[in-house]
Amino acid sequence: MNIQAMPMHRFIDHKGTLVTPLPAWLSHDMLVSYYRDMVLTRVYDNKAVALQRTGKLGTYPSHLGAEAIGIAIGRTLKSDDVFIPYYRDMPAMWARGIAMEKNLQYWGGDERGSDFHSESAPHNRPSRDLPFCVPIATQCTHAVGVAAALKIEGGHHAALVTCGDGATSKGDFLESINCAGSWNIPLVFVINNNQWAISVPREIQCGAEFLADKAKGAGITGITVDGNDVVAMLDAVKTALEQAYRGKGATLIEAISYRLSDHTTADDASRYRSEDELQQAWQYEPISRLKQYLINAGRWTEQDETELLELCRKDVEAAVERYLAIIPQAPESAFDYLYESLSDDLHQQRDAIINKAMRMQGAKHG
Amino acid sequence: MAEMTLLEAVNLALHHEMASDPKVIVLGEDVGDNGGVFRATVGLKDKFGCKRVIDSPLAEALIGGVTVGMASQGLRPVAEFQFQGFVFPALEHLMCHAARMRNRTRGRLTCPAVFRAPFGGGIHAPEHHSESVEALFTHTPGFKVVIPSSPQRAYGLLLAAIRSNDPVMFFEPKRIYRTVKSNVEDNGNALPLDTCFTLRKGRDITLVTWGACVVESLQAADELSKQGIEAEVIDLASIQPLDMRTIFASLEKTGRLLVVHEACKTGGVGGEIIARTAEHAMCLLKAPPKRVTGMDTVMPYYRNEDYFMLQEADIIAAARELVEGWK
Ligand SMILES: Cc1ncc(C[n+]2csc(CCOP(=O)(O)OP(=O)(O)O)c2C)c(N)n1
Numbered sequence: 001m002n003i004q005a006m007p008m009h010r011f012i013d014h015k016g017t018l019v020t021p022l023p024a025w026l027s028h029d030m031l032v033s034y035y036r037d038m039v040l041t042r043v044y045d046n047k048a049v050a051l052q053r054t055g056k057l058g059t060y061p062s063h064l065g066a067e068a069i070g071i072a073i074g075r076t077l078k079s080d081d082v083f084i085p086y087y088r089d090m091p092a093m094w095a096r097g098i099a100m101e102k103n104l105q106y107w108g109g110d111e112r113g114s115d116f117h118s119e120s121a122p123h124n125r126p127s128r129d130l131p132f133c134v135p136i137a138t139q140c141t142h143a144v145g146v147a148a149a150l151k152i153e154g155g156h157h158a159a160l161v162t163c164g165d166g167a168t169s170k171g172d173f174l175e176s177i178n179c180a181g182s183w184n185i186p187l188v189f190v191i192n193n194n195q196w197a198i199s200v201p202r203e204i205q206c207g208a209e210f211l212a213d214k215a216k217g218a219g220i221t222g223i224t225v226d227g228n229d230v231v232a233m234l235d236a237v238k239t240a241l242e243q244a245y246r247g248k249g250a251t252l253i254e255a256i257s258y259r260l261s262d263h264t265t266a267d268d269a270s271r272y273r274s275e276d277e278l279q280q281a282w283q284y285e286p287i288s289r290l291k292q293y294l295i296n297a298g299r300w301t302e303q304d305e306t307e308l309l310e311l312c313r314k315d316v317e318a319a320v321e322r323y324l325a326i327i328p329q330a331p332e333s334a335f336d337y338l339y340e341s342l343s344d345d346l347h348q349q350r351d352a353i354i355n356k357a358m359r360m361q362g363a364k365h366g
Numbered sequence: 367m368a369e370m371t372l373l374e375a376v377n378l379a380l381h382h383e384m385a386s387d388p389k390v391i392v393l394g395e396d397v398g399d400n401g402g403v404f405r406a407t408v409g410l411k412d413k414f415g416c417k418r419v420i421d422s423p424l425a426e427a428l429i430g431g432v433t434v435g436m437a438s439q440g441l442r443p444v445a446e447f448q449f450q451g452f453v454f455p456a457l458e459h460l461m462c463h464a465a466r467m468r469n470r471t472r473g474r475l476t477c478p479a480v481f482r483a484p485f486g487g488g489i490h491a492p493e494h495h496s497e498s499v500e501a502l503f504t505h506t507p508g509f510k511v512v513i514p515s516s517p518q519r520a521y522g523l524l525l526a527a528i529r530s531n532d533p534v535m536f537f538e539p540k541r542i543y544r545t546v547k548s549n550v551e552d553n554g555n556a557l558p559l560d561t562c563f564t565l566r567k568g569r570d571i572t573l574v575t576w577g578a579c580v581v582e583s584l585q586a587a588d589e590l591s592k593q594g595i596e597a598e599v600i601d602l603a604s605i606q607p608l609d610m611r612t613i614f615a616s617l618e619k620t621g622r623l624l625v626v627h628e629a630c631k632t633g634g635v636g637g638e639i640i641a642r643t644a645e646h647a648m649c650l651l652k653a654p655p656k657r658v659t660g661m662d663t664v665m666p667y668y669r670n671e672d673y674f675m676l677q678e679a680d681i682i683a684a685a686r687e688l689v690e691g692w693k
Binding site for chain 2: 058059087106107108109110111132134135136137138166167169170171172197198199200204205206266267271272328329331333334335338345346349352353356357359360
């Protein structure tokens with residue numbers, strides 16, 4: 001079964017053909033700008049994998065194929081909303097105003113990669129967004145807490161949390177949608193259903209045909225969306241957020257997509273996934289269909305494409321340079337954010353790590 | 367006999383025990399076609415089929431609970447957690463159920479399960495992939511806690527763990543998964559789960575360690591020997607139960623105790639070994655016992671990880687202080 005060919009919420013199909021009229025609020029200029037965002041994050045992704053291969057980055061989870069999901073989320077969330085991401089969410093974070101080098105810093109093994117100020121947030125104040133979440137599905141429960149807090153605060157803001165299809169198997173996920181329904185909180189769940197959880201295919205996670213169907217039992221709205229169609233994603237996220245702002249409760253969006261990469265740079269997907277399946281998935285990927293649509297609409301040319309790629313490469317190179325120029329954290333920083341203040345014992349351990357680091361660095365340079 | 371890595375020895379033991387006991391079931395995330403994220407279960411599904419090698423949904427609490435259920439019915443499940451940091455979602459099932467089944471039912475039901483998880487740092491892994499929390503399980507009555515540090519011991523201890531009628535937390539030091547190699551004989555011989563292993567004889571100081579730190583401890587002992595200090599190196603291997611007899615016998619010769627572990631110092635297993643020594647063998651000591659351990663902080667991300675990891679030099683310095691400061 002080719003799930004990507006199934007009927008679902010969709011505007012532009014994989015051939016670039018409009019199958020549903022574009023929403024009234026969406027202009028062609030906006031679409032061009034989203035296209036540019038998606039291409040930029042793909043160029044970034046390729047570069048990040050290359051950096052890992054040359055030892056300049058640690059294990060890295062590629063977001064290849066998830067660009068439409070991320071850009072739709074990042075561009076639709078308002079600055080006062082709270083984003084609760086999982087590890088494959090670089091495009092959304094970037095579109096939300098978090099610099100590329102922060103992402104590189106995190107995967108480059110530097111804790112400061114999670115200390116982001118959202119440039120889009122008012123007065124550049126510290127972002128309320130949560131850091132990347134590595135333990136699967138735990139972020140869903142945090143999101144329930146965030147959304148409940150927003151409701152108690154009383155503004156018209158919402159929270160949005162993302163997870164993978166594998167995450168929907170965990171109790172955390174099910175408990176979270178259940179609670180979101182019963183508390184009627186302003187929360188949007190987006191499942192990046194990229195068909196694989198490392199080597200385990202979607203059908204081994206659960207017997208339901210659509211993961212969005214889980215919403216029914218929780219008493220929240222559920223919708224299955226073509227996650228490779230940025231318009232469908234924008235429309236679904238916008239509708240869900242508006243429902244949340246109006247106090248109408250939570251939505252579960254299942255974004256059908258495909259992980260075109262290995263799970264992470266430490267994985268080799270050819271061990272468990274057929275080349276045929278991958279090739280088929282490439283025909284549905286999010287960027288080429290939007291490009292084709294824009295070309296058909298007379299809004300994009302190969303010349304534009306060449307210029308865009310050149311620009312993206314420059315932007316990404318500049319971010320990489322900024323990343324590589326970051327001065328390393330002091331070794332004792334491992335203690336500096338542990339407690340508000342350190343006990344005597346921990347002070348001694350902090351001194352010990354300084355001495356040890358000086359010895360090790362001396363041995364390296366001397 | 368074949369030379370193999372610690373990881374291959376784990377795989378060999380699983381092959382051996384699945385072939386000889388049809389009750390042995392392997393389950394976990396990615397254990398089937400992918401052979402586990404580290405490839406510890408490679409080839410098992412091809413050989414034993416998908417009823418005995420089960421790819422579970424991504425749900426550790428489920429894996430923990432299902433394993434308890436299977437084991438209560440007399441199967442011998444071997445569950446894999448991808449990293450020790452991801453055992454936490456299953457803690458309720460492990461602590462409230464696996465560890466207590468025998469006690470709760472006054473022996474009517476038991477939990478002959480093995481919970482495997484790679485542990486420890488030093489491989490430049492992302493957040494939550496570097497935990498060393500053996501003390502947590504050692505502190506929970508009902509578990510055996512086992513940590514192999516060589517291919518042959520991994521093979522023999524895993525066989526013993528699977529054959530054990532009590533639940534075993536089996537933690538594999540992933541830093542030396544592929545770096546430590548030795549000959550392993552596929553003879554089906556289990557090793558005892560209540561004895562530690564003396565890897566090197568010495569008269570001056572007793573180094574007690576386990577997991578990947580065994581490597582640095584042996585290196586340190588070699589270097590100390592060049593400096594005229596002979597260290598006895600003991601691989602604890604079985605953390606629960608603790609074999610203090612071997613340690614006391616060594617202390618009778620050396621009179622000096624140094625415990626080396628990667629886990630945080632406070633509340634660590636090193637403290638327990640020293641406390642027992644103080645309670646029962648104080649008079650054997652010529653010097654106050656000492657620990658070389660990880661620090662009481664969160665394992666730094668990989669840029670600064672090296673500063674946290676124990677090194678041969680840390681062990682040598684502590685050993686010399688103990689021997690020379692207390693002549
Ligand atoms: C609690 C927990 N268990 C296991 C892992 C190891 N792990 C990392 S990613 C992953 C697969 C996640 O799949 P999915 O939720 O579908 O998201 P995807 O990576 O496909 O985007 C696993 C099992 C983890 N990070 N956390």
